[in-house]
Every structure is written in structure tokens, then in C-alpha cells.
Amino acid sequence: MKRNIELTFGYSTLINRFKNISYPDSHENREVIVLVQNPKKESFNPVSPDKKIIELPNVGVAKSRNAALENAQGKYLIFADDDIIFDENGIKQLLEYFEAHPECAIIMANTSDETGALRKSYQAKAHRLTRFNSAKAATYEMMVRVDAIRAADVHFDENFGAGADNYLGDEYIFIADALKKGLNGMYLPIRVAIHPKDSSGSAWGSEKDLKARAAVFTRVFGISAPIFRTLFLLKSRKGKVGFTKALQFIFAR
Helix, strand or coil: CCCCCCEEEEEEEEHHHHHHCCCCCCCCCEEEEEEEECCCCCCCCCCCCCCEEEEECCCCHHHHHHHHHHHCCCCEEEEEECCCEECHHHHHHHHHHHHHCCCEEEEEEEEECCCCCECCCCCCCCEECCCCCCCCCCHHHEEEEHHHHHHCCCCCCCCECCCCCECCCHHHHHHHHHHHCCCEEEEEEEEEEECCCCCHHHHCCCHHHHHHHHHHHHHHHHHHHHHHHHHHHHHCCCCCCCHHHHHHHHCCC
């Protein structure tokens, strides 16, 4: 008899981090998929009777997210990295919102670090997602309605995200693509997970970082990208990059 699965947890991990995952409590109407990036075909013990282990022959977090979307049997899917600890109360609140709002295809929530402090400056009130307020999205803060995403043929752009040359922005592009196709998304001020403090911002201002960020703006805004790159630099709290780098970033091709 086929299970009626409400929620899929889709974990992305590398072969050497597979054992690091702290899984949520088991529920009869939930499933766990682990996407293991293993391009060198290293041996490991994937046996886990209550979890679906999918080995990928390549690297790139966007590839893992797409594999999760393809293989999820749940009505809803929440994405995860191998260092995430989920907040069950937050999970339940997101599921309740989805059930009460069938027009909603994407929910962005928030996360805290190990100390309980919110990881970013989040809005205090719920609001609709747009291309202008979703740039700080993280995939592990995202839950999606699977059938709506599949019907709209929305995927993660595999040219972006960890493991790709443009190593960020895959989440933002995913949301922007979904909105362009007429799907609706909401931000809810609900903690859904705990995630360790990142060092991903430590490359801010480097040539590689600015090149990747410029590519994200091009992907989302097309020929209008220079306008939004300028606004980003003016509003950014990450620090100054210098006049020359700023010009290179704004007018990048």
C-alpha cells in the first residue's frame, strides 16, 4: 500500500559529510531523501532502511536540489544541508499555512544559529515574495509545494550555487523563476531550523565573489541588471569594495 506522504526532507551532502546529518524524528507521513554527491565513486555504507539514499555522480548543490524535486513523493518538500537541525514546531506551522493557502507554492522562513540568534536581519512581518525582497534567501529556509513547482517546470539553475563557478544565488534565481511563471510565495517570520554560522560572506569584495554576484543579477534582471547592482552596492551592509571594483561589478557582462 502506497504511503500518503505529506512532507519530504531533501538533504544535500558530500560523500565525506554523509554521516554528519542529524535527521528529524520519524513520522509515518514523512520521508527523508539524502542526495550524496560522489563524483569519485568512493565507497560508503548507504544502508538506511527508513531513508532514500540517492548517489549523484557529480557535484553542485543545485544538482542535488533538482534531484530532490524530481524524487520527492511528498506533497511538500523542505530542503536541507548536512549541518541543519530542524525545528519541529516551525515545520508544523509551515505545513498548516500551506494547507490553509492552496495558492501558495513557496514559503521562506528563518533560521537561527547555535546560540539562538537569528542568522540574518529578517523582516518581522509576513509578506509576499518578490524579486526585490528575496535576494537573501537560503535554500534550507525554503519549503515548496511540489506539484505546483513541477507543473510550472521550475528548477534550480545548475550554473549557480555551491560547487559551481557562480557559487551563490541559486535560491534567489529559483524564487525569481517561480514568480515569473506566476507562482506565489510568502515569507513567514517562523524559525524552521538551526544552522551554524557561515563563513560564506568572508569572500565579499573579492573578484570571484563580485563576478558571481554580478552573474546572479544578470540572470534575474537581464538588461536592467546594472541598475539593481548599483542599488545593491548602495544598500549593502557588507562593506565597501572600492571605486574600481564597484564599476566593474555594476557594468559586468
